[in-house]
Amino acid sequence: MKFPGGCYCKKIRYEIELEDADKARTSLCHCKNCKKFTGGPFGVTSKIPKSSYTVTQGKEKITEHEMDNGAGTLLHREFCNECGSPLLEYGANAGDFIYIFYGTLDKPTDLPPKGEFFCSKRDNWMPEIPNIFHKQKIQE
Numbered sequence: 664m665k666f667p668g669g670c671y672c673k674k675i676r677y678e679i680e681l682e683d684a685d686k687a688r689t690s691l692c693h694c695k696n697c698k699k700f701t702g703g704p705f706g707v708t709s710k711i712p713k714s715s716y717t718v719t720q721g722k723e724k725i726t727e728h729e730m731d732n733g734a735g736t737l738l739h740r741e742f743c744n745e746c747g748s749p750l751l752e753y754g755a756n757a758g759d760f761i762y763i764f765y766g767t768l769d770k771p772t773d774l775p776p777k778g779e780f781f782c783s784k785r786d787n788w789m790p791e792i793p794n795i796f797h798k799q800k801i802q803e
């Protein structure tokens with residue numbers, strides 16, 4: 664199955680090829696880092712194998728940014744240098760996986776969330792999403 668997506672200004676386009684939607688793991692993250700980078704109350708990303716992701720258009724518009732996440736892990740992020748859309752991120756310990764920013768998918772609801780991370784940092788006005796896993800931090 665193919666899951667196409669791209670940035671807001673449409674200069675960058677990508678395609679994810681997976682056996683089925685279950686091969687992706689979408690999750691919300693309430694950590695401060697995700698709030699800052701996305702400008703929202705939480706980040707939503709879909710974890711997919713690196714090999715399933717191909718940029719089909721606009722490679723030259725991709726800016727890469729790397730910074731310590733505050734806990735000693737180097738976090739790599741890519742975004743569009745024209746419109747600023749975040750595209751993907753992965754930590755130095757992510758292995759062969761990358762995390763696609765959910766809203767950049769053309770049809771995000773094809774890959775619905777399976778869990779929430781850093782619930783200890785959840786904004787107090789936001790209720791828990793039912794019937795998915797909940798972790799207070801990344802690892803428990």
Ligand SMILES: [Zn+2]
Pocket residue numbers: 670671672673674675743744745746747748
């Ligand atoms: Zn763009």
Ligand SMILES: [Zn+2]
Pocket residue numbers: 692693694695696697698706781
């Ligand atoms: Zn986070």
